[in-house]
Amino acid sequence: MHGYATPLRFGRILDAIYPWALAGVLVLAPVGLWMALVVAPPDYQQGDAARIMYVHVPSAWMALFVYLVMASGSAAALIWRHPMAEITARAAAPLGAAFTALALLTGSIWGKPMWGTWWVWDARLTSMLILFFLYLGYLALHEAFDDPERGARAAAILALVGVVNLPIIKFSVDWWNTLHQPASILRIGGPTIHPSMLWPLLTMALVFKLYFICVLVLRIRLLLAERRLASLGVERG
Amino acid sequence: MRLRKRQRLLLVVLVLLLGAGSAALVLAALGEKVSLFVSPSDLVARPLEPGRSLRLGGLVEPGSVERGADGEVRFSITDGAHSVPVVYRGVLPDLFREGQGIVTQGRLEAGGVFRASEVLAKHDENYMPKEVADALKRSGHWKDGAVEAQR
Numbered sequence: 573m574h575g576y577a578t579p580l581r582f583g584r585i586l587d588a589i590y591p592w593a594l595a596g597v598l599v600l601a602p603v604g605l606w607m608a609l610v611v612a613p614p615d616y617q618q619g620d621a622a623r624i625m626y627v628h629v630p631s632a633w634m635a636l637f638v639y640l641v642m643a644s645g646s647a648a649a650l651i652w653r654h655p656m657a658e659i660t661a662r663a664a665a666p667l668g669a670a671f672t673a674l675a676l677l678t679g680s681i682w683g684k685p686m687w688g689t690w691w692v693w694d695a696r697l698t699s700m701l702i703l704f705f706l707y708l709g710y711l712a713l714h715e716a717f718d719d720p721e722r723g724a725r726a727a728a729i730l731a732l733v734g735v736v737n738l739p740i741i742k743f744s745v746d747w748w749n750t751l752h753q754p755a756s757i758l759r760i761g762g763p764t765i766h767p768s769m770l771w772p773l774l775t776m777a778l779v780f781k782l783y784f785i786c787v788l789v790l791r792i793r794l795l796l797a798e799r800r801l802a803s804l805g806v807e808r809g
Numbered sequence: 810m811r812l813r814k815r816q817r818l819l820l821v822v823l824v825l826l827l828g829a830g831s832a833a834l835v836l837a838a839l840g841e842k843v844s845l846f847v848s849p850s851d852l853v854a855r856p857l858e859p860g861r862s863l864r865l866g867g868l869v870e871p872g873s874v875e876r877g878a879d880g881e882v883r884f885s886i887t888d889g890a891h892s893v894p895v896v897y898r899g900v901l902p903d904l905f906r907e908g909q910g911i912v913t914q915g916r917l918e919a920g921g922v923f924r925a926s927e928v929l930a931k932h933d934e935n936y937m938p939k940e941v942a943d944a945l946k947r948s949g950h951w952k953d954g955a956v957e958a959q960r
Contacts, residue, residue, distance in 0.1 A: 613938035617904060622936060651817045688902030688929045694845040732824050736832040749844035749866055751912055756934040766937040 579796050582656045586789045593785040596778075604779045607772035615769070624682045626773055629757075630780040631675035635703060636738055638668030638784065642710070643735045646728035658724055659799075661731065662714060663791035667784060669707035676700060687751060695744035696752035699737060706734040846912045849891040859919045865893060866912040866931065874907055886913065886923070897925040904930035 608626035615622035645661030648654045679697070680690045691697065710727045717723035745754045757763045763770055836843065841851075846866030857863065870885040870892050877883065882901065885892040895913060905911060910933060915925035937945075 613940075615936055616939040616942035618932070625936070647821050650821055651814065686902070686904060686930060686932055688900075688927075692845065692929065695843050729824060732821060733828040735825060736828040740832065740836070747843075748841075749846050749848070751845055751929060751931055753932050753934045756936060759934075764935045766941055768938060769936050 579656070579800075583793070583796065586792060589785065590789045593782045593789070596782040597786055600775060600779045600782065604772065604775040607775055612769050612772045613766075618686060621682065621685055622769075624678050626776045628675060628678040628682060629773060630777040631671045631678065632700070633777055634780050634784055635668060635672040635675050635700070636741060637781070638664050638671060639703065639706070639731075639734070639738060641788075642668060642707075643731045646731040650725065650728050650732070658728070659792055659795045660788070661728065662724070663788055663795055665707055665710050665714075667787055667791070669704060669711070671780075671784075672700065672704040672707060676704065692751045694750040694752055695748045696741065696750045699741045699744050703734075703737055703741060706730070706737065710734075848888040849886060849893045850888050852893060852917075853891045857917060859917050862914070862916050864912055864914050865895070865923055865925075867892075867910070869905065869907050869909050869911055871907040886911070893923050894921070895923045895925050897928055899926075899928070901928055902930040904932065 604626075608623060612623065612626070614620045642661045642664045645657040645664065648657035649661060676697075679700075683692075684690050710731050713727040713730055714720075714723045717726065742755075744750060745752055756765045757770070757773075765773070841847075846864035848867055849865070852865070865886055867886040867888040870887040873883075873885040873892075875883045879898075881896060881898045883894065883896050885894050887893075895915075897913070897915075902911075905928065910931035912929045912931055913923065913925040914927040914929075915923055918924050
């Protein structure tokens with residue numbers, strides 16, 4: 573496993589993944605948007621307003637998934653002192669924060685006409701907001717120490733503690749009364765969403781995942797380059 | 810202080826367990842307070858003194874909606890077992906209709922009538938085109954277990 577700990581080997585893997593992920597986004601993004609905005613039928617209750625879920629649901633899934641990436645990277649960095657794991661976690665954090673913000677924002681825009689309110693302090697919305705703050709806290713802790721290594725360690729511990737929030741987000745709609753509806757797709761008894769809407773949604777989810785991989789690779793390359801500059805004694809501008 | 814790999818692994822596992830444990834304790838202590846609303850059955854099981862502000866959730870009982878001339882709307886909220894009469898004056902959300910899940914904020918008045926100051930529609934987890942919904946209604950499979958789903 574430590575064979576991948578050198579920037580050179582790691583960089584080669586990144587180079588191998590990147591073109592495929594980028595090609596996937598370029599091909600599937602127009603297809604997914606076309607399926608979501610044109611092919612998918614309007615919902616029987618919400619009409620065309622339901623189409624916001626093709627952005628909202630993939631964002632929310634990515635918000636959780638990216639946190640898992642960040643927390644796994646942090647754990648590997650803490651236990652095995654794996655430098656590439658640390659960089660992957662740090663590269664993922666702002667992306668996760670952005671996906672969380674997008675999920676909160678699109679949910680709010682949908683909530684106003686459908687629920688009658690922009691925001692309500694129910695368990696799902698509140699736990700999602702906490703996830704957003706966890707991302708921001710992770711990023712802030714990284715910068716809060718003069719010694720970057722101490723900052724990285726403190727942030728990694730915060731990321732680990734925050735993992736407990738993931739099952740709370742997922743099951744909040746089952747454990748408590750919430751305004752947010754229960755799961756439509758990952759639920760016992762199969763999806764409660766018609767296939768004509770499920771397929772566009774899954775395509776959009778794939779587009780979001782590939783997009784994340786693309787930007788993650790770019791951000792890792794950036795952090796690796798910054799590290800090299802720092803080791804050469806060049807100040808970060 | 811330099812810890813060995815095994816010790817660091819144990820430390821990480823410990824952090825995860827402590828995090829999960831403290832979250833579980835906090836949530837267990839909060840209990841039902843985390844829930845956004847209470848159901849009519851909760852009100853029957855644990856009666857509250859009148860005048861306290863709370864959120865009440867359930868389905869709009871079919872056939873119970875009466876619109877008064879002065880803009881006042883009267884309806885009942887039911888969870889299948891019990892129902893509570895509600896009075897509301899204000900704008901209703903688009904999704905408000907008979908059989909729809911809603912959450913209302915308000916106070917219980919003497920006499921058991923709930924005076925709502927806010928009505929929010931609760932959307933369910935079912936997404937389908939209009940034709941499919943119509944076909945389900947025709948075949949009699951519409952909203953099998955809807956009360957359960959709207960919980």
